[in-house]
């Protein structure tokens with residue numbers, strides 16, 4: 001019996017090895033994708049990141065280094081961003097104004113939400129950011145802090161009045177540094193919020209310091225960081241946060257060095273490219 005089985009076992013081992021080498025040989029050649037949901041290979045990163053014309057070369061290099069260090073998480077987060085409402089990522093700045101007719105689709109009156117501390121009545125904000133705003137308020141409260149909501153949605157018409165007021169007070173050149181020209185304010189999106197005193201002293205408060213450290217965890221991003229006036233076009237505003245969602249806020253922190261401007265520029269130029277590299281769900285494998 002033993003003598004009879006021995007050649008069969010040898011044959012089975014040989015056959016298994018032979019099948020395995022055939023499988024390896026039939027696999028497609030070339031670099032493997034960096035993530036199971038996208039067709040990007042490491043070589044494609046040059047086009048994806050270095051190809052962004054609106055971001056300067058040193059920043060692109062820093063982003064590239066961060067992405068190469070952890071592409072898995074980067075593309076996980078890209079996948080999450082693709083599922084979000086695209087209006088969260090609209091780039092609005094001095095070069096990219098909104099139409100005067102743009103009104104966000106889901107404005108709610110903050111008077112109806114008793115949870116928030118507000119410094120005036122009838123403020124409006126988009127419904128889409130409410131759950132995370134509530135979450136951020138609750139987290140602050142657990143630390144014994146209370147966030148004061150001071151300014152939210154501003155219509156195009158309101159921004160015309162605000163801008164004209166500052167021009168009267170400071171002259172046009174100075175007004176352009178502190179107030180957005182109508183159509184060029186993130187407040188028209190209904191996604192931007194000013195907190196506290198709306199001046200530099202907010203950075204010195206416990207609430208201001210806590211938000212600077214923690215707002216990203218709830219999807220809120222500081223739009224105009226300190227020392228980045230040339231990039232954003234605005235003076236440092238420690239009180240002004242914009243909701244971009246949790247995935248994007250994490251991308252901004254971990255890959256874009258806290259620069260919302262660069263992240264939204266990247267997304268404006270590359271969203272279509274990212275969508276076109278998304279692989280469809282893999283079909284159930286037949287046995």
Ligand SMILES: [Zn+2]
Pocket residue numbers: 187192193194239240241
């Ligand atoms: Zn603001």
